[in-house]
Amino acid sequence: EVQMLESGGGLVQPGESLRLSCAASGFTFSGYAMSWVRQGPGKGLEWVSSISNTGSITYYADSVEGRFTISRDNSKNTLDLQMNSLRAEDTAVYYCVGGYFFDWWGQGTLVTVSS
Amino acid sequence: DVVMTQSPLSLPVTLGQAASISCRSSQSLVYTAGDIYLNWFQQRPGQSPRRLIYKVSKRDSGVPDRFSGSGSGTDFTLKISRVEAEDVGVYYCMQGTQWPRITFGQGTRLEIK
Numbered sequence: 001e002v003q004m005l006e007s008g009g010g011l012v013q014p015g016e017s018l019r020l021s022c023a024a025s026g027f028t029f030s031g032y033a034m035s036w037v038r039q040g041p042g043k044g045l046e047w048v049s050s051i052s053n054t055g056s057i058t059y060y061a062d063s064v065e066g067r068f069t070i071s072r073d074n075s076k077n078t079l080d081l082q083m084n085s086l087r088a089e090d091t092a093v094y095y096c097v098g099g100y101f102f103d104w105w106g107q108g109t110l111v112t113v114s115s
Numbered sequence: 116d117v118v119m120t121q122s123p124l125s126l127p128v129t130l131g132q133a134a135s136i137s138c139r140s141s142q143s144l145v146y147t148a149g150d151i152y153l154n155w156f157q158q159r160p161g162q163s164p165r166r167l168i169y170k171v172s173k174r175d176s177g178v179p180d181r182f183s184g185s186g187s188g189t190d191f192t193l194k195i196s197r198v199e200a201e202d203v204g205v206y207y208c209m210q211g212t213q214w215p216r217i218t219f220g221q222g223t224r225l226e227i228k
Contacts, residue, residue, distance in 0.1 A: 035215070044222045045156075045164065045207055050215040059215040095163055101154060101170075101211045105163045 002026035002104045004096045009109030016086055016113075022079040022096030022106055030054075030074040033100045036081050038092035039108075048094070049081065064090075086113045117141050117210050121220035127228045134195040136223045138208035143188050145212070152211035155184055155193045158222075159204040167206075168193065195225075203227060 008020040020036070035050040049070040050059045058070050069082040079096055091113050096106040118141040128134045144151045155168040166175050168184035171191060181196040195202055208220040 033215075035217070037217075045209075045219040047215070047217040047219070050217075100214060101152060101166075102156075102209065102217070103166060103169075103175075105165065107163050 002098065004098060004104060004106035006094065006096045006106045006109040009094065009111045011112045011114065012086055013115050014087055014113055017082070017084045018086060018111060020081040020083065020094055020096075020109060020111070024077045024079065024096070024098060027098065027104070029072075029077040029098075032098055032103075034070075034072060034079045035097040035102065036070065036079075037095045037097050037102070037105075038090075038111075039095070040089075040092045043092075046092075051079070083111070086111075088113050116216055117144070117213050117218050119208055119210055119218050119220040121206075121208060121223050124221060124223055126223055126225045128195075128198045128225060129228045130200065131197050134198050134202075134225060136193045136206055136208075136225075138186075138191045138193070138220050140189045140191075140210055144191075144210050145188065151187065152214070153184075153186065153191050154209045154211060155182075156207045156209060157202075157204055158207065159201075162204075164207065198225070198227070200227060 003025045005023045036048040051070045055072045067085045071080045093108040095108045098104040120139045122137045151171050153171045156164040158164045167178050172184045183194050185192050205222045205224050207222050
């Protein structure tokens, strides 16, 4: 059974940093691209970032380019998202998503950016 | 980026009746090999999204056969043949043809009348 467990969410002030992590199991982690998708309060889904299966190529939405960094450790089956210079508009539930075509989703972790 | 437009945004349906959701893309989703990377997701209240359909019409494992997807080019449809109470939630289309610049539709909220 595929499982993805996010952690690291919380309440931070604008300008602060936060690191999200995702522990994946139940599939060959190193064979698949991984992504982060977020959902603001009462809003729809927004792609944030993706990383190739080897970790050599990363992609970012314009809204987070230069502030967020995605990384993975294929030896530990983990995916991370380092979020710097957080803004109020980054407030959302962040989902870890596995597969090139968004096959598997975690339960999400809530990030709240507020003073 | 490809803009995905869903309609309707709200869909009240009587139990046992059929439901249909439209999704239109701002440009063709046909990939170079002829494949179309159009997915449908269901998000039940309080849950994370779950993929129902991939590549326009292929049902994911465990998805009831009352769900079906169709379409081509820029116009796509998700149909539920007989709505059940467990189908309540928000449905999203998503294009993957421009991967990694994935885009989602706004979502369609299905409710029981």
